[in-house]
Structures are given as C-alpha cells and as structure tokens.
Amino acid sequence: MRRWGSPAVSALIVAGLMAVACAQGTGGSATLRVGLDADPPNMDPHRSTAAVDRQVYQNLFDKLxxxxxxxxxxxxxxxxxxxxxxxxxxxxxxxxxxxxxxxxxxxxxxxxxxxxxxxxxxxxxxxxxxxxxxxxxxxxxxxxxxxxxxxxxxxxxxxxxxxxxxxxxxxxxRKAGTNFALHPVGTGPFSFMEKIPQDHITLVRNPDYWVKGQPYLDRIIYRPFPNDNARVANVKSGDIDIINIVPLAQIKGLSQEAKQPGARFKLIEHGAFRWQGIWLNVTKPPFDNKLLRQAFNAAIDRDAMANVVLQGAAYPAYSFFPNGTPAHDPDWKVPRRNVALAKEKLQAAGRPNGFEVTLLVDPTLEGQSIAQATQAMASEAGIQMKIQIVEFGTLLHETDTLAHQAAVLGWSGRPDPDFDIYPFVTQSGIGSFNNAGYTNPRVQTLLDAARLLNDMNQRRRAYREVTQILADDLPYIWLYFPKEYKMMSMRVQGFIHVPDGMMRFRTVRLGQ
Missing domain, CATH: 3.90.76.10 (Dipeptide-binding Protein; Domain 1)
Structure with a gap:
C-alpha cells in the first residue's frame, strides 16, 4: 500500500538532491531513471513477497x-x-x-x-x-x-x-545458496550491476539478449522514493523519468498540469487488478474474535475512502476481484457504513466500550491518509487505533511472521483469479501471503475445486461462494480498488503498458 511519511518538505528536498546527484554521476542519454515507492527488499524471485521487487525483476529475469x-x-x-x-x-x-x-x-x-x-x-x-x-x-x-x-x-x-x-x-x-539475492543472475534484457540498499539498484544492458536489437537502453537506475511528494516532484524536475506508483490523491491536479503547454511529463490511465485494504491477524487478539472484525468492518466508510480521501481515483472495494477481472461479480454490493451495527457487534462480543488495536502502515502519503481516515471512522464506533509507521521491509516481516494486529497493505493482482485469492486464505499461504493466518475448510475445498476447472463461469460460482464466506469471516477489510496511472517524462518512448502494472523496459527508448 502507499502511506504517509514524516514532514513532506524536508523529505522532498533531501530526495530531490539525491536524485540530482545520481543524475550527475551516472546519467546518460540511454540511462532510464526509475522512481519506486519502496526499496525492493529481495532480489531473488523465488523468495520475494513484495510487489515492488517485481518491477525490477521484469527487466532482469525472463519468464517461461x-x-x-x-x-x-x-x-x-x-x-x-x-x-x-x-x-x-x-x-x-x-x-x-x-x-x-x-x-x-x-x-x-x-x-x-x-x-x-x-x-x-x-x-x-x-x-x-x-x-x-x-x-x-x-x-x-x-x-x-x-x-x-x-x-x-x-x-x-x-x-x-x-x-x-x-x-x-x-x-x-548453487554457488550463492540463500545469498543469491546479493547477485541475481537471469536471462533478461538487463543484467544486475549493483544494489545499494535504500539508495539505488543499477541494471545494465544485456548485449547477448535473445531478442535481436533489444533492449535499446544502456542502463536502468531504480531509486526508492517512499515519500509520494518526492517521487512526483522528481519527475516534474526531470531527475526521474518514470515512477511505478502515482499518489491517487494527486491524480486530479497532475492530470490538469499534464495538459498545460510545455508540460514535462505525461500521465497515462490504464486498467489494473489492484486492491487495497487492511489485513487483520485472526490468530491473536483482538481480531481472533470474529465479532470484533465485524464491528471494525461496519465502522468503515468505503465510499468516503474512494471519493473523498482519494478524490475519486479509486472504486469502493468488497472482495479480491476488481472490476474488469475474470472473477468480478457485478451483483456483489459494497458494504455500507453502519456505526450502530458496529456498536451492536461490540456489545455482542462483550466489549461495549470498544477495544484498542495497533495499525501498521509504511511511510507513504496515500497509506497514511488511509490509516488516519480509518482511525477516525473506527473511533466513532469506540475502536481506538494506534497508527505505527514502519519501513516497507519491516511491514512485510511483521505480517509474514503474523506479529501484527492489523496492517495497511494491498495486492497488485494477477491475470488469473486463482492467485488473487488462493494464497491469501488457504493453509499453504501462511508464512508468505496469508498474512491473516486464516483458514476455513469450506473455503479450501471450494478453491481447490476451482483449480480443476477450465470453465471460468464454473470457477466464478466457486469464487462467489468463497466471497460470501469471507464477507462474514472478514480476515481482510477490502477498502478500495485503485485506478492505475503511470507518470513519465515526455522523453520516454515505446513504453507498452500491461495490465499487471509491471514496467517492462526492453522496448523503451529515450528521446531528447
């Protein structure tokens, strides 16, 4: 997910100076400078659980x-x-x-x-x-x-x-063992040169790539910008060529700015599979109590999240499956906020005065705005939330080990619906993607059966029943489906968008 950090102005200045220094030291006409929302924590694709890792992998590793x-x-x-x-x-x-x-x-x-x-x-x-x-x-x-x-x-x-x-x-x-991530080797259009944690990752052109003539770039430099304002500002200033995540709350203003004469960047909207929400740990208090999960869910106003906090740059969510994906069910209704129901659930759980819970979030503006809105909504029902800001890698460790109570996280989505749901709610996903620690025998049976079916209509029926079960069990609180945007310099040419949101650069050239 995207979240807020410390005061934006100082972070903006520091990040901008770092990017300028990078451009002066390593830049060139065929060097693409990429801004990421976080520092990729793991360069081994067989161990990775972070979406941001995949942005680098697309250009380092080929797939079957x-x-x-x-x-x-x-x-x-x-x-x-x-x-x-x-x-x-x-x-x-x-x-x-x-x-x-x-x-x-x-x-x-x-x-x-x-x-x-x-x-x-x-x-x-x-x-x-x-x-x-x-x-x-x-x-x-x-x-x-x-x-x-x-x-x-x-x-x-x-x-x-x-x-x-x-x-x-x-x-x-074989040589590196579990240290493979320190020097990853694939067959992709670019090869690994170096990674300086929290500063940059550099890939260089693979001269022996099997696609004749590609890639066109000499190198790619990835830099982490957890601060949303800094990430956007570095594209505007020309110090970064493209970013993977555009802050949703800034879309309206950026769209208008991109249309102005002399604009240095373009903003492209495209389809996506992402969802954003709050991942609850159902293995420990307070959310091992389903009534408390239901109370929390009833306190959330998804329409306000999508249309007020994010200024219309998202759709209210209700499941793992956004609009336009194969398993999307247009008949499923978005839950409406009901504070009275939330208080009834608290009463039934024996907690009429509410409860306290810690919500983890990473240092991006979007994430922190969502966390703060959630905190305000929950408090009206008597649920007191403490927001704890942690680095993205720490957030993943806490959720992978089920050390959290609740966390603001999202999922980048996949073309096939199986991987948008199966690893999140089945036993095999615990320790990697099932950061709720949730299991349900009926859910397991339905999803196992869906894997055997080639007919998407039959699979969709299984996913519909699972969605109904999850809407009651609530291991996850789905908040919104973000609209997807890419922000890039006018000099970026030949970029092909794929709905998985991953940036493939083998066809990219840089103009003047």
Whole structure:
C-alpha cells in the first residue's frame, strides 16, 4: 500500500538532491531513471513477497511465458506449449540459443533446477504453493520439459507469467545458496550491476539478449522514493523519468498540469487488478474474535475512502476481484457504513466500550491518509487505533511472521483469479501471503475445486461462494480498488503498458 511519511518538505528536498546527484554521476542519454515507492527488499524471485521487487525483476529475469497488453499468454523462454487431453501434463518447448548473464546455457535442465529449487523444503521459497501442483518435471530432451500434475491445474500457465516462471541461473544459485539475492543472475534484457540498499539498484544492458536489437537502453537506475511528494516532484524536475506508483490523491491536479503547454511529463490511465485494504491477524487478539472484525468492518466508510480521501481515483472495494477481472461479480454490493451495527457487534462480543488495536502502515502519503481516515471512522464506533509507521521491509516481516494486529497493505493482482485469492486464505499461504493466518475448510475445498476447472463461469460460482464466506469471516477489510496511472517524462518512448502494472523496459527508448 502507499502511506504517509514524516514532514513532506524536508523529505522532498533531501530526495530531490539525491536524485540530482545520481543524475550527475551516472546519467546518460540511454540511462532510464526509475522512481519506486519502496526499496525492493529481495532480489531473488523465488523468495520475494513484495510487489515492488517485481518491477525490477521484469527487466532482469525472463519468464517461461508472459502476458501481453491484452492479457493473452505469449511465448517467452518457452516458445510453445501443449496441454494433454486430461489436463495433467504440460509440455514446454524451450527457446534455443539463450544464455544466462553468467554464460550458463538456458535449457531443460535449467528449468528442472528452477522447479526443484522452488519446491525444495529446505529452501525458504515463497513460490512453493504456486508450483505445488507440479509433481514432476521431466527433461524430455535438451529443449523440452514435461510438467506432470496430479490433477488438472487451470491457472498454471498464468502462474508461470510471474515470479514462479522466472528462471534463475543454476550455476549462480548453487554457488550463492540463500545469498543469491546479493547477485541475481537471469536471462533478461538487463543484467544486475549493483544494489545499494535504500539508495539505488543499477541494471545494465544485456548485449547477448535473445531478442535481436533489444533492449535499446544502456542502463536502468531504480531509486526508492517512499515519500509520494518526492517521487512526483522528481519527475516534474526531470531527475526521474518514470515512477511505478502515482499518489491517487494527486491524480486530479497532475492530470490538469499534464495538459498545460510545455508540460514535462505525461500521465497515462490504464486498467489494473489492484486492491487495497487492511489485513487483520485472526490468530491473536483482538481480531481472533470474529465479532470484533465485524464491528471494525461496519465502522468503515468505503465510499468516503474512494471519493473523498482519494478524490475519486479509486472504486469502493468488497472482495479480491476488481472490476474488469475474470472473477468480478457485478451483483456483489459494497458494504455500507453502519456505526450502530458496529456498536451492536461490540456489545455482542462483550466489549461495549470498544477495544484498542495497533495499525501498521509504511511511510507513504496515500497509506497514511488511509490509516488516519480509518482511525477516525473506527473511533466513532469506540475502536481506538494506534497508527505505527514502519519501513516497507519491516511491514512485510511483521505480517509474514503474523506479529501484527492489523496492517495497511494491498495486492497488485494477477491475470488469473486463482492467485488473487488462493494464497491469501488457504493453509499453504501462511508464512508468505496469508498474512491473516486464516483458514476455513469450506473455503479450501471450494478453491481447490476451482483449480480443476477450465470453465471460468464454473470457477466464478466457486469464487462467489468463497466471497460470501469471507464477507462474514472478514480476515481482510477490502477498502478500495485503485485506478492505475503511470507518470513519465515526455522523453520516454515505446513504453507498452500491461495490465499487471509491471514496467517492462526492453522496448523503451529515450528521446531528447
């Protein structure tokens, strides 16, 4: 999620000076300078749980398959694939002549190694649940692999368009072990040069990339700007070329500014899968009590969040599935605020005077504005919230280990609905994505069954029932579906937006 930080002016000045220094020291006509909302905490795609990591991965690692701007699965490291009639064998034909950045050949043995690594119980993999349905990876020949499944798994190809499909160098991974993130090696259009924590990540052009003539850039420099004002200001000043997150509360003003003669930036609106909310820990007080979760939920005004706090740059949310996604249910109604109901739930829980809870949030303006609005709304029902601002990496650690009570977080979304819901509410997701610690046998059964179905209408019925259960159990409080924007310098050319929100730069050129 995006949240507020310390006083914006001083942070803005410091961040701006840092960006200027970077531009003077490393800039060039073919250096793209990217502003991120947080410092990517983990450069190993098989261990990562942060969305911001994926922004860097898109240009460092290739995937077995990818999605295009129309959400169609397209070849990448796998040039073709077939699925058996029973749905239990997926055969991948691999692209030949591809090498990892360290010179290691990409082939079927490399693919098998990557699956073994993700499934290794002795390796701290965050991808294990995603590839769990793959029981065996057989090397058919040097450039063909067969993935054997115990039962059909309809989301598999879409799973391979993300981190589970990102291939790491077996040679480097074996050598580095759990330290692979210190020097990640993939096959992507850019290779890793350095990471200075909380300052920058530098990627350089891969001269041997398998797409002839690409990439066009010489290097990419990523810089973290947790402060929303600083991130935006550095695009306006020309010190940053593109940012991944545009503060929703500033969209209206930025849209008007971008239309003015002589504007130095452009603002592009596009489709997205994201949702934003409050993740409740149902394994410890106070939110191990469902009545208290229901009281908290009833106190929240989602319309005010979307239309007042965020000035119309979002839609009120009610589930994991935003408008335009395959599992979206247009008949589902957004919960309305009901303070009287919240107080009834508190009374029923034996807490007529309310309760206290700590809400974790990272240092972005959007997140803190949401946290403060939530705090004010909850207080009217007798729920006292303490807002605790922590760095994004700390926030992930606290939620992954279920050390939190409540946290402001979001999800970037995926093309297939399975991964927008399954890891968040099933046993296999605890410790990685199920930061609520929530389980429900009926939910597990429904979602397991949905994975076997190719018909989206049938899957949608399962997701509808799960959504009804979750609307009562409330391990998560869905607040809003953000509209998605990209803000970039006028000199950025050839950028292709894909609805997953990840910035792919192999087609980008820089003008004057």
């Amino acid at each position: 398959v990818d999605t295009d701007e129309n959400l169609q699965i397209v070849p990448m490291l796998a040039s073709a694939w077939t699925i058996s009639a029973d749905g239990k064998t997926v055969t991948l034909t691999l692209r030949q002549g591809v090498k990892f950045h360290d010179g290691t050949p990409f082939n079927a043995e490399a693919v098998k190694y990557n699956f073994d690594r993700m499934q290794d119980p002795n390796f701290p993999s965050a991808r294990r649940s995603e590839v769990l349905p793959v029981q065996k990876v057989a090397v058919v020949d040097p450039y063909t692999v067969a993935l054997s499944l115990e039962k059909p798994y309809s989301p598999l190809l879409y799973v391979l368009t993300d981190r589970a499909g990102m291939m790491v160098s077996p040679a480097e991974a």
